[in-house]
Amino acid sequence: MRTNYRINSGVRFEMLSRDQLEEMYNGVLHVLDHIGLDVHHDEARDILKNAGARVDGIRVRIPRHLMKKALSTAPRSFTIYSRDNNPKHDIHIGPGRAHFGPGPTPPNFIDIETLERRPFVKDDARIVATVCDALENIDFCESLGTISDVHPDLAASYEFATMFPCTSKPIVAWSYAWDDSADIHKIAVAEAGGQEAFEKRPNYVHYCEPLSPLVSTFEAVDKVIFAARHGVPVIFTTCALAGGTAPVTPAGIIIQTTAESFMGLMLAQTIRPGLPFFMGGVLSVMDMSAMILTYGAPELSLMMAGATELAHYCGIPLWQTGGCTDSKCLDEQASLEGSISVFFSALTGGDLCHDVGYTESGMTGSILQTVMMNDAIGFSRRITRGIEVNEDTLAVDVIHDVGPDGHYLYQQHTMRHFKTEFWYPKLCDRHNFEEWEAEGKKPMRDRVVERTREIVNTHKPAPVKPETEKVIKQVMAAAEDRVKNK
Amino acid sequence: MSQILEQIATGIIKGDLQGVPQLVQKALDEGLDAQQIVQNGLIVGMGEVGKRFKVGEMFIPEVLLSAKTMHSGQELLRPLLAESGAAHYGKILMGTVKGDLHDIGKNLVGMMCEGAGFDVIDLGFDLEPEVFIEGIKTHQPDIVGMSALLTTTMRAMGHTIKAMEEAGLRDKVKVMVGGAPVDADFADRIGADGYGHNAVSGADTAKKLLGTG
Numbered sequence: 001m002r003t004n005y006r007i008n009s010g011v012r013f014e015m016l017s018r019d020q021l022e023e024m025y026n027g028v029l030h031v032l033d034h035i036g037l038d039v040h041h042d043e044a045r046d047i048l049k050n051a052g053a054r055v056d057g058i059r060v061r062i063p064r065h066l067m068k069k070a071l072s073t074a075p076r077s078f079t080i081y082s083r084d085n086n087p088k089h090d091i092h093i094g095p096g097r098a099h100f101g102p103g104p105t106p107p108n109f110i111d112i113e114t115l116e117r118r119p120f121v122k123d124d125a126r127i128v129a130t131v132c133d134a135l136e137n138i139d140f141c142e143s144l145g146t147i148s149d150v151h152p153d154l155a156a157s158y159e160f161a162t163m164f165p166c167t168s169k170p171i172v173a174w175s176y177a178w179d180d181s182a183d184i185h186k187i188a189v190a191e192a193g194g195q196e197a198f199e200k201r202p203n204y205v206h207y208c209e210p211l212s213p214l215v216s217t218f219e220a221v222d223k224v225i226f227a228a229r230h231g232v233p234v235i236f237t238t239c240a241l242a243g244g245t246a247p248v249t250p251a252g253i254i255i256q257t258t259a260e261s262f263m264g265l266m267l268a269q270t271i272r273p274g275l276p277f278f279m280g281g282v283l284s285v286m287d288m289s290a291m292i293l294t295y296g297a298p299e300l301s302l303m304m305a306g307a308t309e310l311a312h313y314c315g316i317p318l319w320q321t322g323g324c325t326d327s328k329c330l331d332e333q334a335s336l337e338g339s340i341s342v343f344f345s346a347l348t349g350g351d352l353c354h355d356v357g358y359t360e361s362g363m364t365g366s367i368l369q370t371v372m373m374n375d376a377i378g379f380s381r382r383i384t385r386g387i388e389v390n391e392d393t394l395a396v397d398v399i400h401d402v403g404p405d406g407h408y409l410y411q412q413h414t415m416r417h418f419k420t421e422f423w424y425p426k427l428c429d430r431h432n433f434e435e436w437e438a439e440g441k442k443p444m445r446d447r448v449v450e451r452t453r454e455i456v457n458t459h460k461p462a463p464v465k466p467e468t469e470k471v472i473k474q475v476m477a478a479a480e481d482r483v484k485n486k
Numbered sequence: 487m488s489q490i491l492e493q494i495a496t497g498i499i500k501g502d503l504q505g506v507p508q509l510v511q512k513a514l515d516e517g518l519d520a521q522q523i524v525q526n527g528l529i530v531g532m533g534e535v536g537k538r539f540k541v542g543e544m545f546i547p548e549v550l551l552s553a554k555t556m557h558s559g560q561e562l563l564r565p566l567l568a569e570s571g572a573a574h575y576g577k578i579l580m581g582t583v584k585g586d587l588h589d590i591g592k593n594l595v596g597m598m599c600e601g602a603g604f605d606v607i608d609l610g611f612d613l614e615p616e617v618f619i620e621g622i623k624t625h626q627p628d629i630v631g632m633s634a635l636l637t638t639t640m641r642a643m644g645h646t647i648k649a650m651e652e653a654g655l656r657d658k659v660k661v662m663v664g665g666a667p668v669d670a671d672f673a674d675r676i677g678a679d680g681y682g683h684n685a686v687s688g689a690d691t692a693k694k695l696l697g698t699g
Contacts, residue, residue, distance in 0.1 A: 040587070107637050107667045146637045176638055211587055243547070245590055288545035291594075291684040293666075363666070 010096065010386035013347035015305055021313040024255055028310075029064045031259040036061035037214045041221040044267055051270045060216075062266055070266045073273035076315045080140070080233060080276075081201040083191045084168040084462045091139055091170055091352075093276070093317045098346045098384070100323065100377050101140035102128060103355035104174045104207060108364040109145045110329075112452050117328070117364050120145025125159045127456055128357075128367050129166035134459040135370070136426075137377035140205070141171045144357050144365025151483045154476075157183040160204075161472045164188070168462045172235065172354065174207040177219055179482060181206065181226045183475050190471035191464055199231040205278070205352075206232045208264060212240035213256060216263050224264050228271035235319045235352075236264025237280020241293050242303070244286035250303045257281035258310055265316070278319040278352060279311040292361040296326040296337030301344040308350040320350025323373040324358035330368050330445045334359060338369060339376040346380035371455075372448045375427045382423035393417075427451060490516060491527040494559065498531025499538075501551030503558060510559045520566035523559075524603075532556050532601060539686060549686070550594070553601020560603065575602070576696045579621050579659075580631035581609035583642035588635035591665055594685035595631060602689045604629075615642075615649035622655050629692055632678075634665040643668075644676035660695040664688050 016024070039045050039060045054061040082089030091099050109120040112127060125143045132141040141163060147155040156175040163171055164187055175181040184204070192198035206227040210220040220236070227234040238260045240246035246253040261279045268275050283303035287294045294300065304321050311318035322345035327333035338356075345353040355362070356377070357370035387393075398413040408414045427447045429436055436442075442450075464472075490513045497506040513523050535552040538544040544552075578599050582589045589611040596606045607625050609617055618630060630650070634640040643663050650656040662680035663673050673681035680695050682688030 105637060152638070152641055215587060217587055241590075286546075288547060289539075289542055291546060291686075 007389075008386070009388055011347065011384050013305075013349075014309070016309050018313070021310055024251060024258075024306075024310050025314060027251075027255040028258045028262060029067055031214075031255060032062040032067055032262060033064055034061065035214065035259075037216055037260065037263050039216040039221060039263065040218045041216065041225075044216070044221045044225065047225075047270055048267060051266070053266070060263070062263070067262060067266060070262075070269040071314055071316065073269045074265060074277045074316050075274060076312075076317065078233070078276045079201075080170040080205060081203050082168045082170065083164070083188070083203040083464065086168050086462065089139075089169045093351050095312070096349045097351065098320070098349050098353055098381075099139035099351060100342070100345075100353045100356050100373075101138055101169075101172065102132065102142045102144045102357040102365070102367075102370055103321075103324070103362070104142045104144075104172070105146045106144060106358065106360075106363055106365040107146055107148070108360070110359070110364060110366040110368055112367060112449070112456065115329075115368075115449065117360075119148040120365060121149045122147045122158055122162055124365075124367075125162040126166050128365070128370075129163035129171075130459055130461060131367050131371065131452060131455050133167035133169055133461040134455045135374040137374045137381065138356065138370065139169060140352060140354075141167045141169050142174075142207075142354060144367060144370070151480070151486070153483045153486060154180065154479050156180045157476065157479050160184040161187060161476050164191070164472070165464045165469070166461050170204055172205045172207050172352070174209075175223060178222055178226055180479070181223055183479050185226075185230055185232065186475050187468065187472055191468040195230070202231065202233050202276070204232065205235060205276075207235045207237070209280075210236065210238050210260055210264065212238045212245040212260060214260060216260075220264070221267065224267050225271065228268045228275055231272065231275065233276035233278070234264070234268055235278040235280055236261050236268070237278070237282065237319050239282040239293065240284075241286035242284065242299065243288065246283075248285075250283075250299065250306055253283050253303055254281075254306045254310060257283055258307065277316060279307070279314070279316050280319045281307050282321050282355070283307055284321075292326070294326060295324040295355065295358055295361050296333070296341075298340075300324075301341045304350060305344060305348045308348040312349075317351035320345050320348065320353035321355045322350075322353045323356030323369070323376065324362070325369065326359075326361045328360050328364070330366065330372065330448060334369055335372060335376075335444070338373050339379075342373055342376045343380040343383070346377065346384045368445075368448050368452055371452045372427065372444070375425050378423055378425065379428075488513075488516075488518065490518070491523065491530070494523065494527035495531035495534065498528060498552050498556050498559070499534055501548060501555050503551065503555050506555050506559045507562055510562050514562075514566075520563040520570065524563060524567070528556050528559050529603070536686070546594075546685070550597050550601075553597050556603075557600045575604050575698065576628040576692070577605040577607065577625065578629045578631055578692060579607045579609065579618070579625050579627035580633070581613045581618065581621070582611035582633045582635075583639055583646055584612060584614050585642055586634045586636055586639035587611050588665075589633070591635065591685070592631070592633035595633070595664060595682065595688035598685045598689035599631075599692050602693060604689075604692060613646075615646040618646050619649055619653045619655065622650070622653075622659060627659060629660045629662060629695055631662050631664070631688070631692070633663070634668065637667045640665065640667050640672065643678070647677050662688065662691050662695060
């Protein structure tokens with residue numbers, strides 16, 4: 001029996017105090033109540049107005065009490081399910097749980113055979129999904145590209161139809177509009193066994209991106225309405241540039257992007273109270289020399305950490321960002337920027353950390369970067385798991401048994417713990433020099449490429465149901481028919 | 487070189503938005519002609535700004551302030567330059583294409599082009615091809631600049647160029663395009679004349695297209 005004994009089993013990271021967070025939260029409510037956002041969607045404005053928002057033209061302002069009510073119905077903890085009932089692939093959203101995955105829609109991709117940058121094609125979606133399915137530290141899947149070799153309106157539908165059979169990890173789907181959102185949903189629902197079954201065990205998340213500063217675009221809002229009406233967990237995330245489309249200060253950009261995200265939350269919770277919702281923001285700096293949205297900046301990690309703390313303060317999960325880089329290839333810069341941001345993201349416990357595999361400031365997807373970051377995530381997770389302290393781990397008895405001048409290799413205690421206490425890298429090399437030399441003196445990047453190709457050639461993801469395969473064919477045939485004259 | 491022209495150039499570099507128009511007025515009062523003030527004052531200052539930006543000594547917010555300062559000085563001289571029939575730098579019509587509400591990039595290019603001496607007419611964002619067509623007819627620009635941020639909307643640049651062809655206006659203007667997902671290949675494919683990868687290179691492209699850069 002113990003009294004007032006405190007346990008910290010993991011590494012603690014905390015930046016902002018509750019007082020500071022309350023001040024920021026107050027700033028968000030002020031923006032929504034007094035400045036408001038432009039909402040480019042007639043029906044959405046009607047829904048918001050009926051809920052009590054003040055609508056003036058396209059400007060929508062949300063009174064504080066209304067925003068607080070919407071926040072109260074959005075869950076902090078829930079599960080996104082694997083499509084094949086594989087509990088290892090379920091994602092449990094909740095305190096202290098950071099999950100990782102790639103990001104959506106860069107135009108280019110690094111070809112895993114030629115290692116050259118080229119437009120993203122349909123088969124790349126298969127490669128990315130297959131590799132994500134196999135990587136032990138990647139929890140959800142996105143494609144890392146916009147498919148360029150199909151009808152442009154069907155890029156998102158083909159992406160989902162291609163990835164879904166290649167991974168049973170939950171997919172974060174994006175789409176252009178209502179029609180392709182429906183394509184995606186039909187496929188997911190077929191596998192789940194109907195709409196009702198899907199609502200009990202949602203197997204994908206929908207991604208919507210409004211605009212900074214303070215604009216809810218028609219497409220982003222339309223997709224939130226679709227997701228809410230169909231019970232699809234939803235992400236509403238702007239991609240803001242500090243100093244360009246948002247205030248230059250971290251506190252300022254966090255307040256603005258949170259307000260932007262809350263407009264989506266307000267709409268989603270009004271249509272379907274209780275719908276799982278992820279607060280967004282890709283927050284980074286506009287590099288004032290290169291004029292790019294920087295994906296390898298320390299400020300990105302810092303701002304995302306602040307946003308994570310604010311989201312958690314408000315009782316909702318966050319769409320985090322990390323594992324990305326401004327580098328153009330798999331090099332030291334890619335490793336440095338990716339690894340540090342992944343570690344920082346893991347520390348914050350931000351709930352779904354995306355863009356693992358973004359390179360060239362979001363212009364090029366690289367599954368090679370994702371594979372390298374898989375090791376960085378494993379590394380980070382071992383650290384954030386922390387140190388367990390109890391009678392067994394203190395090992396006083398074992399120290400007694402071994403005594404001076406002994407060794408621990410024969411100890412049951414060692415046998416019981418060494419596989420879980422130690423993390424083993426897949427790609428970081430720990431051989432001695434001669435062994436490394438005998439293996440061909442390979443640098444990390446060569447091992448990354450080899451592992452990626454090996455996974456693509458050998459990994460067999462759990463298949464979808466035969467009826468789902470049929471539905472995929474039907475859905476895509478109908479989609480082609482829909483756009484044939486466009 | 488007269489001291490006042492040096493002061494004007496320095497004012498441009500510093501982004502002295504209040505001081506430069508006063509200096510320009512003073513230069514006129516001292517009897518310098520408008521063409522001289524532009525060539526040996528404003529443009530000298532802006533040229534130095536461009537150099538400093540390229541080596542990383544100046545940053546975008548500073549460059550934009552310099553461009554705005556240059557523009558404010560030029561506004562004062564515009565009527566005089568028109569009177570004397572001095573070189574016309576060119577008119578640029580610009581906008582973000584249909585389906586795209588992003589316009590910060592386009593605005594930056596516009597500011598840089600104004601700083602480079604162009605007349606800039608900004609049509610706004612989410613523009614149907616017809617709006618560009620009407621704009622060309624009304625304003626008779628030398629260059630049409632189009633921007634898109636989204637991979638989904640960049641296609642609309644091609645549609646707009648097609649609409650210009652159909653309206654028989656394509657030969658009357660140079661077309662330049664830009665925006666994050668746009669590259670030189672894409673610009674070629676849709677039949678644009680030029681491409682800029684950022685705001686500064688956008689202004690350079692405009693000068694090249696008109697043979698003034």
